[in-house]
Amino acid sequence: MTAAPAGASTTGVSAGAFDPDRPHRLSSSVSVRPESFGALVYDFHTRRLSFLKTKPLVHVVQALEHHDDVHGALAEAGVTESDRDQYMRALAGLAQAGTITPR
Amino acid sequence: MKLVEHFTHGLTSPICLTWELTYACNLSCVHCLSSSGRRDPNELSTDEAKAVIDELQRMQVFYVNIGGGEPTVRSDFWELLDYAIAHDVGVKFSTNGVKLDKARAEQLAKTDYVDVQISLDGATAEVNDHVRGPGSFDTAIRAMENLHEAGFGQFKISVVVTRQNVDQLDDFKAIADRYGAQLRITRLRPSGRGADTWDELHPTQAQQKQLYDWLVARGEDVLTGDSFFHLSAYGQELPGLNLCGAGRVVCLIDPVGDVYACPFAIHDQFLAGNVRSEGGFQGVWQDSELFAELRGPQSGGACTKCSHYDACQGGCMAAKFFTGLPLDGPDPECVLGNGEAELAKLQMAGALEPGVIPKPSLDHSHKTTRGPRKNGGPVPLTLSVRRPDKACDSDPLAGEGRRLPAAVRVS
Numbered sequence: 001m002t003a004a005p006a007g008a009s010t011t012g013v014s015a016g017a018f019d020p021d022r023p024h025r026l027s028s029s030v031s032v033r034p035e036s037f038g039a040l041v042y043d044f045h046t047r048r049l050s051f052l053k054t055k056p057l058v059h060v061v062q063a064l065e066h067h068d069d070v071h072g073a074l075a076e077a078g079v080t081e082s083d084r085d086q087y088m089r090a091l092a093g094l095a096q097a098g099t100i101t102p103r
Numbered sequence: 104m105k106l107v108e109h110f111t112h113g114l115t116s117p118i119c120l121t122w123e124l125t126y127a128c129n130l131s132c133v134h135c136l137s138s139s140g141r142r143d144p145n146e147l148s149t150d151e152a153k154a155v156i157d158e159l160q161r162m163q164v165f166y167v168n169i170g171g172g173e174p175t176v177r178s179d180f181w182e183l184l185d186y187a188i189a190h191d192v193g194v195k196f197s198t199n200g201v202k203l204d205k206a207r208a209e210q211l212a213k214t215d216y217v218d219v220q221i222s223l224d225g226a227t228a229e230v231n232d233h234v235r236g237p238g239s240f241d242t243a244i245r246a247m248e249n250l251h252e253a254g255f256g257q258f259k260i261s262v263v264v265t266r267q268n269v270d271q272l273d274d275f276k277a278i279a280d281r282y283g284a285q286l287r288i289t290r291l292r293p294s295g296r297g298a299d300t301w302d303e304l305h306p307t308q309a310q311q312k313q314l315y316d317w318l319v320a321r322g323e324d325v326l327t328g329d330s331f332f333h334l335s336a337y338g339q340e341l342p343g344l345n346l347c348g349a350g351r352v353v354c355l356i357d358p359v360g361d362v363y364a365c366p367f368a369i370h371d372q373f374l375a376g377n378v379r380s381e382g383g384f385q386g387v388w389q390d391s392e393l394f395a396e397l398r399g400p401q402s403g404g405a406c407t408k409c410s411h412y413d414a415c416q417g418g419c420m421a422a423k424f425f426t427g428l429p430l431d432g433p434d435p436e437c438v439l440g441n442g443e444a445e446l447a448k449l450q451m452a453g454a455l456e457p458g459v460i461p462k463p464s465l466d467h468s469h470k471t472t473r474g475p476r477k478n479g480g481p482v483p484l485t486l487s488v489r490r491p492d493k494a495c496d497s498d499p500l501a502g503e504g505r506r507l508p509a510a511v512r513v514s
Contacts (some may be wrong), residue, residue: 031191033116033163037109040118042165044193044216049118049165053106 018092020070025103026061032059041099050099056083057090064100110344110352111302112179115396116162118352118387121366124152124180125172125358126467129201132224132235134304136299136352137357137369139172140469149179151379155356158384159192165192165302166216170366172467175202181210188216197222199239200246208249212256219248220259220287226274230267234304251282259326264314265304272317276325288324290333290373291437293425294366294416295463299425307365311438312337333418333434336411346416350375350397354388357465362387364397367421371464403433411439427460 026032029045038052041061052058059077060070067073070091078088094100127142128135159167162323167187174180175198187194188383195218203211211217221243225231230242240283250258260279262268268275272288279286285496293301304315315334318327318341329343344352349365356362363369375394376387388394406417418434426435427443427449433441449455 031163031165033165035109035111035114037104037106040114040163040165044191047166047216047218051106086125101453 008079018095019102020088020091022102023059023064023068024070024095024100025065026089027098029102032058034060039067043097043099045100048097050094050097057087060087060091061094061100065103107344107346110348111134111346111398113351113394116164116385117354119168119348120159120164120354120356121168121170122155122356123170123172123358123366124174124183125177126465128171128173128199129176129197130173130236130239131469132239132296133300134224134234134265134291134295134365136292136295136297136470137216138295138463140467141467142172143359143465143467147360147378149182151360152179152183153186155378155384156187156192157353158378159187160190162385162388166190166195169194169196171252172360173201175441184214184217187216194218195220195259198246199235200243203246203248203249205253208246208253211250218259218311219250219255220260220261221273221284222263223278224263224265226271226278227269230271233267234263234265234300247278247284249285256283258282258284259287260284262286263291264288265291266306266310269306269310269314272314276321277486283488286324287328289328289331290419290422292419293422294367295419296468297371298460299424301416305436308438308440308443311436315341315438329411330419333415333422333436334438335414336386336438340414345414347418347420349373349420350391350394354394355385362391364393365421367419368424368465369465370424370461372424372461374439374464395480402431406431406433406441409439409441409511424461425463427455451485478495 004074027043030041030043033040038054041050041052052061056077056079060073060079063073063076064070068077074084074087091100117219119120123143125146126137126139126140131140143508146497153411174196184194184196184354193216197220200221211219222235223231223240223243224234225240231240232238241288246284260275262275275288276286277339285469287421291297291301291305311334315337318331319339320327323342327341327343331341332345335341335345349368354362354375355366355367356378357369361377362375364373364375373393375391378387380386403412403417406412415434418437422435423430423432427440428435428445435442436448446455
């Protein structure tokens with residue numbers, strides 16, 4: 001099993017290419033399966049399995065396509081200011097892995 | 104709760120589902136987990152297999168590991184492969200390469216969401232064919248050449264580590280590099296026919312350390328199916344999931360639709376149900392009593408007192424079961440030697456006599472004897488020339504006492 005941790009443990013990932021001011025969405029090759037801890041994410045293209053470790057993160061990822069920027073999705077999912085950095089890092093990691101993509 | 108604890112309690116669907124499509128196989132590997140050889144007349148039909156795929160799609164099982172037997176000898180294999188992919192179920196299939204000619208390799212290279220895993224248990228024909236049978240090395244290499252030439256990309260070479268091939272790990276890596284493949288090495292299990300060859304094939308204690316050091320040095324470069332977590336007790340945890348996933352994140356669907364806790368545990372004790380039952384596969388996965396038990400608190404027995412228990416989690420359930428060790432005891436390959444000590448104790452107490460150690464519930468082995476485990480060539484068959492002692496013998500040769508050839512070439 002190829003497992004890429006995604007969520008709170010994506011520290012160290014460069015957020016260089018990830019621009020939260022732009023609109024994003026889940027990549028078309030990605031499927032999300034809800035689980036008690038959050039969700040499993042599978043990319044049929046890269047065959048990479050990863051984990052969204054919290055339910056709000058699942059909410060954010062699924063809300064992305066309805067917002068003009070990432071901030072809107074974070075607000076919809078009720079992510080608090082204190083958790084914001086952590087979520088941004090997680091999303092940057094997901095962007096780098098190709099799980100989410102600008103639209 | 105940590106992620107790994109969620110895994111312990113089970114998920115809504117498996118992460119890693121192995122589906123053995125047939126017990127039929129052209130080979131008779133001496134360590135075959137499923138004692139494969141002959142097709143079972145009760146195997147799932149094409150329509151039944153498609154119904155399982157529909158269900159996997161609904162359950163969002165993103166991909167299945169298809170094996171056997173040799174799955175490609177099923178005449179509907181390519182049809183089922185296309186059906187799965189069209190229904191959002193990616194396929195990784197294991198094969199000995201027998202059907203992967205140039206045309207099939209090109210077909211596969213054009214197919215998205217399919218991954219191919221070629222089994223190879225020796226980096227030389229000598230070591231490989233000793234386990235997998237005469238000619239099997241050449242068959243595997245030819246399949247690799249075909250995939251490489253067709254531009255398939257990164258297929259996988261799957262190696263079961265044995266006492267005989269553990270010194271060839273770098274050679275396997277070189278073969279993988281030569282064909283642009285990724286190396287996957289997994290643990291030998293005393294399951295199926297592997298129970299009969301375990302003592303001869305399983306790595307020694309010294310070799311286990313050698314393997315561990317090699318894995319640590321290689322990191323995520325080499326896939327392991329997370330099968331060596333019992334070695335984590337040497338120190339640093341190996342990459343991947345360090346726990347027994349049986350019934351929690353892993354299970355097996357066998358060719359007749361029976362659902363077992365893991366691919367290494369084809370035994371009534373680990374049988375959770377059948378996909379033909381009313382609730383289908385989902386019903387078995389979500390409601391079986393066996394799986395509920397495996398997802399509940401586990402007793403680690405004496406192992407819980409060991410300072411390495413967090414690392415190895417008591418090891419592999421199937422390896423314990425089929426060597427005669429208690430499930431809450433140490434793994435037979437416990438790196439501290441507790442498994443060997445326990446086995447020696449049981450041996451002394453006469454608890455490992457034949458008939459006491461659990462045997463696999465099913466055996467589809469070929470009824471004929473495989474060719475010699477050395478060079479191939481003619482299969483020496485000793486045919487009786489003595490006069491039959493039963494009056495009812497109606498064979499035209501019966502009683503003739505005719506001299507028959509001592510060796511018959513079997514093509």
